[in-house]
Amino acid sequence: MEVLKGDALHSLQAKRLRWTVEQAGKVPFYRKMLQEAGVRPEDIRTVDDVQKLPFTRKTDLQGGYPFGFFAVPMKEVVRIHTTSGTTGKPTVVGYTRQDLDNWSELIARNLTMIGLTDEDVFQNAVNYGLFTGGLGFHYGAEKVGMTVIPSATGNTRRQIEMIDDFGVTAIHCTPSYAMHIAEVAEKEGTTLPTLATGIFGAEPWSDNMRRVLEGKLGVTAYDSYGMSEMYGPGAAFECPERNGLHIWHDMYLSEIIDPKTGEVLEPGERGELVVTPLVKEAMPLLRYRTGDITMFLEEECPCGRGMKIARLHGRSDDMLVIRGINVFPSQIEHVLRSVPEVGDEFLVYVDRVNHLDEMTIEVEMNRSAFRGELEDLTRTQNRVVAALKEALNLRTRVQLVEPESLPRYEGKAKRVIDRRGDDI
Amino acid sequence: MDVTKYTIKQISVFSENKPGRLAAIAGALEDEGINILAFSIAEANGFGVVRALVDRPDAAYKKLNAMGFMVSFTDVIAVKMRDVPGGLFEMARILSEAEINIEYSYAYSGREAAVLILRVDRVDAAVEKILARGGTLLSADEFS
Numbered sequence: 001m002e003v004l005k006g007d008a009l010h011s012l013q014a015k016r017l018r019w020t021v022e023q024a025g026k027v028p029f030y031r032k033m034l035q036e037a038g039v040r041p042e043d044i045r046t047v048d049d050v051q052k053l054p055f056t057r058k059t060d061l062q063g064g065y066p067f068g069f070f071a072v073p074m075k076e077v078v079r080i081h082t083t084s085g086t087t088g089k090p091t092v093v094g095y096t097r098q099d100l101d102n103w104s105e106l107i108a109r110n111l112t113m114i115g116l117t118d119e120d121v122f123q124n125a126v127n128y129g130l131f132t133g134g135l136g137f138h139y140g141a142e143k144v145g146m147t148v149i150p151s152a153t154g155n156t157r158r159q160i161e162m163i164d165d166f167g168v169t170a171i172h173c174t175p176s177y178a179m180h181i182a183e184v185a186e187k188e189g190t191t192l193p194t195l196a197t198g199i200f201g202a203e204p205w206s207d208n209m210r211r212v213l214e215g216k217l218g219v220t221a222y223d224s225y226g227m228s229e230m231y232g233p234g235a236a237f238e239c240p241e242r243n244g245l246h247i248w249h250d251m252y253l254s255e256i257i258d259p260k261t262g263e264v265l266e267p268g269e270r271g272e273l274v275v276t277p278l279v280k281e282a283m284p285l286l287r288y289r290t291g292d293i294t295m296f297l298e299e300e301c302p303c304g305r306g307m308k309i310a311r312l313h314g315r316s317d318d319m320l321v322i323r324g325i326n327v328f329p330s331q332i333e334h335v336l337r338s339v340p341e342v343g344d345e346f347l348v349y350v351d352r353v354n355h356l357d358e359m360t361i362e363v364e365m366n367r368s369a370f371r372g373e374l375e376d377l378t379r380t381q382n383r384v385v386a387a388l389k390e391a392l393n394l395r396t397r398v399q400l401v402e403p404e405s406l407p408r409y410e411g412k413a414k415r416v417i418d419r420r421g422d423d424i
Numbered sequence: 425m426d427v428t429k430y431t432i433k434q435i436s437v438f439s440e441n442k443p444g445r446l447a448a449i450a451g452a453l454e455d456e457g458i459n460i461l462a463f464s465i466a467e468a469n470g471f472g473v474v475r476a477l478v479d480r481p482d483a484a485y486k487k488l489n490a491m492g493f494m495v496s497f498t499d500v501i502a503v504k505m506r507d508v509p510g511g512l513f514e515m516a517r518i519l520s521e522a523e524i525n526i527e528y529s530y531a532y533s534g535r536e537a538a539v540l541i542l543r544v545d546r547v548d549a550a551v552e553k554i555l556a557r558g559g560t561l562l563s564a565d566e567f568s
């Protein structure tokens with residue numbers, strides 16, 4: 001499947017696309033959308049017919065909260081994951097048993113592609129729980145037959161001890177956590193001799209960072225891409241060439257569009273990645289706008305697999321990735337509206353401190369709420385921190401600032417100052 | 425008894441902990457010819473409250489507010505300290521016996537004696553108790 005190309009691939013994609021359109025028709029949102037667009041499943045004969053379909057946006061999915069986009073009865077849904085949304089409510093993603101199989105098969109394909117086997121010991125140092133990176137890689141690695149250590153995150157010294165004591169050969173974590181592990185390991189005086197493979201994803205990382213991580217951890221580092229709407233991680237992955245990511249064309253029909261006009265772009269032209277998953281049962285999606293900016297690479301990969309996409313660094317919207325968690329400035333706005341002592345204006349600073357992302361939010365005080373007492377202010381500050389923790393699942397620093405002291409904008413407000421830079 | 429006579433208007437100003445804020449407040453008051461008689465700064469995580477007793481609190485409020493500062497009036501009392509050992513302890517005991525909490529205090533060297541500025545949770549009760557126990561309070565007039 002993974003090396004399928006040309007006509008054989010196109011005919012498989014067309015067949016699966018037709019099935020997906022049929023499956024999507026079981027969702028009221030899509031039934032209406034397809035009706036309005038005048039498209040029936042039998043109108044899908046070639047891959048290019050995908051362009052007859054309208055786009056699906058993240059906000060559409062949120063409108064269906066919680067289960068409005070499920071195309072199967074709840075008893076067929078065997079797992080749920082969620083992902084942060086642009087407002088208070090998350091996006092809920094459902095999986096049938098077949099979906100989970102497809103997904104772990106996909107992860108297994110990626111791991112096998114980079115040479116991992118049942119001889120490997122795999123430490124999965126990412127968040128477990130609702131975040132798809134944990135369970136997704138867990139089951140995929142088990143499928144390969146690897147020895148899986150579900151170490152999750154935190155307690156870095158213990159993580160390092162496990163790598164050494166259990167003879168871990170491959171690790172999966174966010175690139176920033178990998179940097180942290182590398183530093184602590186250095187302090188602990190170990191070179192992590194068994195470690196040979198590093199899989200890093202869930203947040204953008206540069207080639208510069210790759211060199212540093214490979215040097216410090218003694219691994220070959222691979223980039224992994226995906227999002228909950230596409231099952232989770234594993235939708236695209238670097239092969240041993242490590243020059244772009246193979247997006248799996250048998251499972252995802254991908255397009256690159258101009259985010260402003262919606263026009264479909266050619267290989268070599270940078271734009272927004274739009275994905276139509278081809279085998280998703282519980283939650284089919286049509287032309288889902290990922291918001292991620294990339295391009296198809298024109299050159300064929302020496303490994304013989306299909307067309308690759310460039311590594312992903314930018315977003316077409318204002319989403320931030322903080323320690324692997326998606327954050328939309330609109331979520332912060334939503335939280336601030338719920339605290340009457342502060343105003344709506346805010347400014348987010350993102351820094352990388354000791355290789356970990358730190359988010360500082362400057363919030364204007366509400367003039368009428370000030371009674372002159374320091375304790376009131378401290379209480380307000382703590383309240384905002386707690387509300388943000390609740391909504392974003394992230395610890396943030398909150399700075400109270402004077403009313404009307406933050407910059408005002410006529411057009412679109414610039415709410416985020418990302419100071420992490422492109423390097424480490 | 426007219427307790428309001430002893431209720432003194434302190435101005436409390438929110439200030440970010442960044443250079444120049446205190447100087448801006450002091451400078452603005454000076455420009456208006458307002459005298460700062462006493463002040464203290466309370467700091468927390470990244471911000472603070474500047475508390476000041478001035479000779480013209482209404483003018484100070486107006487000026488700082490117009491400059492964009494967040495200002496509020498806070499009622500405090502001013503106790504003239506007897507220059508004898510244990511004066512402070514005596515005052516604390518009077519208030520604690522009456523179950524009045526001191527939220528904060530700061531000192532000010534008055535014309536004749538040291539003066540303690542007190543922010544308490546029940547101003548009226550504090551004024552009555554202190555006077556009843558022979559303490560001396562400065563009236564608001566003495567600050568203008």
Ligand SMILES: [Zn+2]
Pocket residue numbers: 239240241246301302303304305
């Ligand atoms: Zn390749």
